[in-house]
Amino acid sequence: MSAALFAFVLGAVAAQAGVGTSDRGHIARQVGELLASFLPGTPAQLEVEHAAEALAFGRVRATGHLGTERDPETGQFLRRFSAVVDLDDSFVALVSCNDPPLRALGSLDSETVKEEAERFAEQHFAQWSNRTRPVKERRKESGTHLLAFANLLESGAWEGGWCTVLVDSERGGIVSFVQEKALRNVPESAVRVSAQEAGEVAVAEVAAKLPPGVEASVAQGDLILSSRHAPDNGPVWVVAVNIARLHGGVTLRGETLFVDAINARILPVTP
Numbered sequence: 001m002s003a004a005l006f007a008f009v010l011g012a013v014a015a016q017a018g019v020g021t022s023d024r025g026h027i028a029r030q031v032g033e034l035l036a037s038f039l040p041g042t043p044a045q046l047e048v049e050h051a052a053e054a055l056a057f058g059r060v061r062a063t064g065h066l067g068t069e070r071d072p073e074t075g076q077f078l079r080r081f082s083a084v085v086d087l088d089d090s091f092v093a094l095v096s097c098n099d100p101p102l103r104a105l106g107s108l109d110s111e112t113v114k115e116e117a118e119r120f121a122e123q124h125f126a127q128w129s130n131r132t133r134p135v136k137e138r139r140k141e142s143g144t145h146l147l148a149f150a151n152l153l154e155s156g157a158w159e160g161g162w163c164t165v166l167v168d169s170e171r172g173g174i175v176s177f178v179q180e181k182a183l184r185n186v187p188e189s190a191v192r193v194s195a196q197e198a199g200e201v202a203v204a205e206v207a208a209k210l211p212p213g214v215e216a217s218v219a220q221g222d223l224i225l226s227s228r229h230a231p232d233n234g235p236v237w238v239v240a241v242n243i244a245r246l247h248g249g250v251t252l253r254g255e256t257l258f259v260d261a262i263n264a265r266i267l268p269v270t271p
Contacts, residue, residue: 027051031062031085038095038102038124038177039081041066051085057228058088066097091126094178101173108169110145117147117165117174125179127151127161135162143169153225157188160226160233182226183233191235191261195221198237198259205266206241206255215246219254223261229269235261 028048036043051062061084065077081097095102105116114137122128129151136148150162160182168175193201199218206216219240227236237259244251258267 027060027087028062030087031060031083032064034085034090034092035062035081035083035095038092039066039097040100040102040104055084057086059084059086059093066100089181089183091179091181092124092177093180094176096176098168098171098175101168101171101175102177104173105167108167108172113145113167114147117145117167118149120174120177121147121149121163121165124177125149125161125163127159127181131159132161145169151182153188155188157223157225160184160186160224180228183228184226186225186235188223188225191223191225193237193259193261193264195223195237197264198239198261201259201264201266202237202239202241202257205257206243210243213246214252215244217242217244227258229258229267230260231262236267237261 028051031051032043032046032048035048036046039046045067046064047066048062048064050064051060054060061082063080063082066079066081067077069078070076071078079097079099081095083092083096084094085091086093103116103120105112114134118134121132125132128149131151131153132149133152134147135150135152136146138146145167146164147167148162148164151159153159161180163177163179165174166176167173199221202221203216203218210216219242221240222238223235224238225235226233230236239257239259241255241257242251243253243255258269259265260267
């Protein structure tokens with residue numbers, strides 16, 4: 001899994017639009033029902049405060065609180081959560097809760113964290129299967145430990161479903177979960193664009209905007225067989241492009257482009 005693809009996996013969902021006031025109560029109830037199995041405590045303790053910010057792909061951003069405990073100075077609820085819920089497909093795309101964590105861990109040693117993260121993913125990832133594999137692990141000095149899982153074919157192609165689990169040692173457990181689903185079962189035989197062709201298209205797109213003395217090259221390409229960003233949720237190549245000085249090879253930055261795996265067109269992608 002390329003660093004660029006991993007960065008995209010961790011990105012937020014897309015552009016905003018308005019939601020009618022009359023829909024908000026119904027949306028809040030839907031969101032609450034979907035979140036109940038993720039958040040600690042009982043469903044009765046969960047209250048969705050806001051669920052009216054529409055995102056791409058039929059999703060809404062929601063915030064709320066657990067229980068009734070408030071900060072004595074500000075009056076704000078202490079145990080808060082945030083989420084992104086897909087109402088079209090009825091699944092939780094993102095949920096985050098620090099206090100208490102989504103799941104408290106008795107031990108935070110490396111092996112326990114891995115085991116518990118995988119167990120949490122298996123319980124909540126909507127498309128967990130015998131093809132789900134760990135694809136990335138990242139630790140930071142701040143005490144966070146992130147693990148990513150995806151459904152892979154033997155060739156290394158992604159089916160399209162993936163999830164991430166974030167553990168925070170300071171908070172004592174799992175504090176965030178993100179997932180995406182494959183919306184179609186696309187065979188690799190449907191792909192019409194090779195990795196090399198996708199790389200050439202991506203490099204040409206980036207190179208056309210670069211000043212003299214700077215060059216672009218392919219760092220890595222990953223095939224996703226079902227992506228929301230492709231027409232009809234079809235296959236895409238996610239190409240990581242490295243941008244470096246022509247003399248000396250000093251890397252300046254990287255860019256990630258999505259290339260349609262059917263017609264080799266650059267696809268617009270919401271972060």
